[in-house]
Amino acid sequence: MKIQGRTFAISGGASGLGLSLAQTLLSAGANVAILDLPPKDNPSSSSSSSSSSSFETHPALSTLPKDRHIFIPCDVTSTSAITTAVSHLQKWISSTNLPLGGIIPAAGIGLPSLILDKSLQPAPISSIDFVLSVNLRGTLDLIRQLLPLLASVTPVDEDGERGVIIMVASSAAFEGQMGQVAYAASKGAVASMTLPMARDLSRFGIRVVTIAPSMFESAMTAQLSDKVRKGLEKAMEFPVRAGKPEEFASLAKHAIENPMLNGVVIRLDGATRMPSKL
Ligand SMILES: NC(=O)c1ccc[n+]([C@@H]2O[C@H](COP(=O)([O-])OP(=O)(O)OC[C@H]3O[C@@H](n4cnc5c(N)ncnc54)[C@H](O)[C@@H]3O)[C@@H](O)[C@H]2O)c1
Numbered sequence: 001m002k003i004q005g006r007t008f009a010i011s012g013g014a015s016g017l018g019l020s021l022a023q024t025l026l027s028a029g030a031n032v033a034i035l036d037l038p039p040k041d042n043p044s045s046s047s048s049s050s051s052s053s054s055f056e057t058h059p060a061l062s063t064l065p066k067d068r069h070i071f072i073p074c075d076v077t078s079t080s081a082i083t084t085a086v087s088h089l090q091k092w093i094s095s096t097n098l099p100l101g102g103i104i105p106a107a108g109i110g111l112p113s114l115i116l117d118k119s120l121q122p123a124p125i126s127s128i129d130f131v132l133s134v135n136l137r138g139t140l141d142l143i144r145q146l147l148p149l150l151a152s153v154t155p156v157d158e159d160g161e162r163g164v165i166i167m168v169a170s171s172a173a174f175e176g177q178m179g180q181v182a183y184a185a186s187k188g189a190v191a192s193m194t195l196p197m198a199r200d201l202s203r204f205g206i207r208v209v210t211i212a213p214s215m216f217e218s219a220m221t222a223q224l225s226d227k228v229r230k231g232l233e234k235a236m237e238f239p240v241r242a243g244k245p246e247e248f249a250s251l252a253k254h255a256i257e258n259p260m261l262n263g264v265v266i267r268l269d270g271a272t273r274m275p276s277k278l
Contacts, residue, residue, distance in 0.1 A: 001161050001207075001256055004029030006101025007093055008256075011035045011076050011142050014060045016218030017168065018106035020245030021252050022061075026068055028253065031098045033089050034061060035074040035082075035142070036107065076107045076138030077130075082145050090149060099153045102164045102256055103146045105139040108186075110220055112179035128182040135186035139167060140193070151204040157259075162205040164256045167194065169212040169265060175274040187212070191265045198263030207262040209255040214269035216243040231278025237271035 008025050012018040013034035022032045039058050058071040070092050074085035093100060111131050113123040143165055150163040173191040176184025191210055198208040215221055215232050221242060224232075233240055251268055255261045 001101060001164055001259065002156065003101065003253065003256055005098055006163075007031040007033060007089075007096065007098045008102045008104060009033045009035060009089060009100065009142075009146055010104040010106055011074070011138070012105075012107030014039075014058050014071065016106075016220060017213070017216060017245050017248045018104065019060060020249040021104060021106070021166075022064065022069065024246070024249040024253050025256075026064060030068075030101065031096055032064070032069045033072060033092065034058070034069060035072050035076070035085050037075055038073040076105070076142055077133040079141055079145075082141055086145050086149065089146075093149075100146070100150050100163060101153075102166065103143055103150060104166045104168075104252065105142045106168045107138055107142075108135045108168060108220070110183055113182065114179050115181045123181070128185075131182040132186050135183070136189050139190055143167075143197075147201075147206075150206060151201075155205050159259055160205040161207070161259060163207075165197065165201075165206065165208045166252050166255055167208070167210040169210050171212060171214040171267070171269050171272065171274050173212055173265070174267075177274050178277055194265050195263045202262075207259070209261050209263075210265040211248065211251055211255070212265055212267045212269070213243055213248055214267075214272045214274070216245060216248060218245060228278055232272075232274075234278075235272055235275050239270055243268065243270070 003025060008030050010018045010022050010032060013022045014036035022034055025032050061071055072085045072088045074081045076082060109131060111127055113127050115123050153162045155162055167190050169191040170187040172180045172184040173187040194208055194210040201208060248268060
């Protein structure tokens with residue numbers, strides 16, 4: 001699908017992999033709507049209950065072309081916040097006339113926790129719920145609420161393609177490490193729903209591709225200690241380094257452009273297979 005002249009909605013697009021993809025899509029001539037939590041120093045801009053039609057800004061997006069992106073504050077764990085965000089997006093699309101071309105739910109959190117710790121304390125259900133709520137429910141809810149908009153777009157090519165969904169799983173979908181039960185559950189579910197979602201949406205000319213990255217440089221992995229980082233490097237084949245956000249963005253761009261990629265989970269991991277322990 002041609003990227004130029006379309007609008008892409010990216011959750012978690014104010015940081016890391018989502019931000020890099022936003023930059024790549026903007027360079028390819030698209031408009032980008034970034035749905036993310038409000039910046040920490042401006043919590044009043046939360047959209048959870050906002051019905052305002054004015055769009056906010058985010059400091060992480062200050063270098064993006066102002067007339068071609070919007071930041072819509074949105075906590076993806078809140079169905080009503082997504083509903084409000086979708087309505088903002090619809091208004092923006094009406095004003096730009098660049099139809100929706102894709103949905104990229106990239107918002108995600110790690111929050112490691114052993115299912116049972118050394119003192120026999122089970123993992124708090126609140127932390128399990130939180131991980132599932134952002135990574136799985138938030139992904140599904142965002143897609144679910146944006147789909148009517150994407151499925152209403154006039155098909156753009158001879159295949160009748162309307163758009164593409166790019167979901168973000170993880171190596172943890174296949175080889176979750178210690179402490180990653182909830183994260184692996186959320187990412188395994190994202191990987192598992194790729195094919196049925198593609199099957200549901202084929203009648204609308206909407207493709208679904210999931211990318212499963214290994215360790216990539218981002219705010220999420222910046223928190224890792226040197227010891228953990230070195231341990232992860234030992235498990236790497238080639239190249240022996242974390243992935244770069246632009247390498248994720250480059251694959252996502254290709255997945256949008258290549259109509260034969262559909263219903264598939266693509267590992268982006270340099271052949272790394274995560275060990276149990278580091
Ligand atoms: N970086 C890695 O090594 C790696 C590896 C595999 C998968 N992933 C996945 O890639 C995706 C992007 O992660 P990243 O590495 O860029 O991390 P990141 O922390 O840089 O970016 C995640 C973004 O999601 C946003 N977010 C978190 N909770 C949210 C919520 N409730 N509502 C809206 N936005 C929310 C954050 O504010 C942040 O901007 C995630 O789904 C993550 O699980 C990352």
